Amino acid sequence: MNKILIFLIITPICCFSNVLDNTFAHYLENEGEIESSIIEYKRLLIDSSQIYNTDSIYIKVSRLNMRIGNYKDALYELNKLENNNKINNLKGISYMMLGDMERARNDYFKNDTLIGISYILENRFNKAGKYIDISNPPKLKNPYLGLALSMIVPGMGRVYAGRTFDGIYSFMLVGSSALSSYLYFRDNNRVFGYTYGVISALLYMGNLYGSYKACEIYNNYSIDVYKNNEIIKLKFSKWF
Template sequence: MRPALKSCLIVLLVALTLLAETCASQADDMKWVSGPSNILTFADHLYETRDYFRGISEYKRFIYLFPNEPRVGRANFRIGLCYQKSGNLENAIHTFREILRRDSSPEAARSVKYEIGKCYFLGRDYQKAGQVLGELNTDRSLVMAGWSMLRGGRYAEASGYFERAQNVRPGGYLSELSSKLSRESLEGEGILKNSPVLAAFLSVPLPGAGRTYCGRLGDGIFSFLLVSASYVAAYHYYDDDQDVAALGFLAAGLFLHTGDIYGAAISARRFNAVSEEDFLKKIENKHNLGSILLD
């Protein structure tokens, strides 16, 4: 064999050996990256760091590659949580319902239905949230159901849920919390509220009276002066036989007066909403309900 040819064969053999070792190493690396535990660990990392959209992709990749893996149910549950925490409540509810369709065990029903109830709560559908959570009959779910009714302005029903929660595990932390919430929720029945109808009627004979009734004295005085000035100007021009100007100021006065009547009713509703929100925030912050029930 010629020396040059022999050298070429040796170089080729060495190159092929190195290539084989490189491919084997890359295959091992790919196996590590694509292993079920590693994919799930990475997905969990994304979930913990609140990168929910990428987390959903990784959990779905895990389910697609390893459909018979025992941890598929956990991955599906985490997908639902990712949707929930990212605000995609419709997809979250759909995902949780699919889990229930596949797994009807009592353990799955409790945890998954609780998250469905949370989705309704976060979506401000407090009636549905209370219904779903109230059916679970756990202390945590009943407290959450009571909170839902509080948020929905149904204070007596909220107190009822809290009373039920007290008896699930007497002496526990949630039982003591429920006892306090049961009493405090009934205080919502005594929240000072203004009547939108009365506010509107007060503004009919006296512009600004409805806003003053709602505690907006400055707005009431401004409305009174503005509407009154329009009517006075209309009368002045009418008395001076300037009918066109009188008609213009009269129309302006009627327009402003109508707006004041409507604004008085809106002010009453806004006053009521602020009063209720202040009451709810006071209870929620006092007992730290968000961190206890939503985290």
């Protein structure tokens, strides 16, 4: 009798571990139909023909919402559950991806890796290094130095920002228009002299602005690549 009772207790528990794997919702999830699978998982919550662990379904729905960037919906589902380390991590990640870093760190994260990742996403690499091992941040270009270089030699700021062809092209545009203005004035053709003078001045100003922006673009790209590499290295996706 005792053996039968133990069998009746253990069997549903063992079977439950893969009961969701046999659902249509799981099939849709594997096929990449995330939004449809979320709807199907929610339907299981009111399906009285099967015995499902509602907490597991809420967690599953939350994770799927996070995968497609619906962090507010994920939080809505997670708030239906009692807090534990797993739930707190998922809540913290959702708040972090919504931009509320302080709330994620102060109220939910107890894990150094997740705290470090939150600082990486804020570009606070020195702070992140206090919690996790990270590579040296990229060396950035100074936009004001790029601007100053292009004031001296048009296009030099773009070369400094790693855009050599753009720098040479900018130098040729500014230089050729300035030379044309000079030649027309030398020949007493003031109309074309002033025309090319104005064009040269506009190109020169554009060269300054372009050099400044080229440094910013270089920095943003370098930081994005660095952040992505560090987050991949830290296996951030495993948390959800």
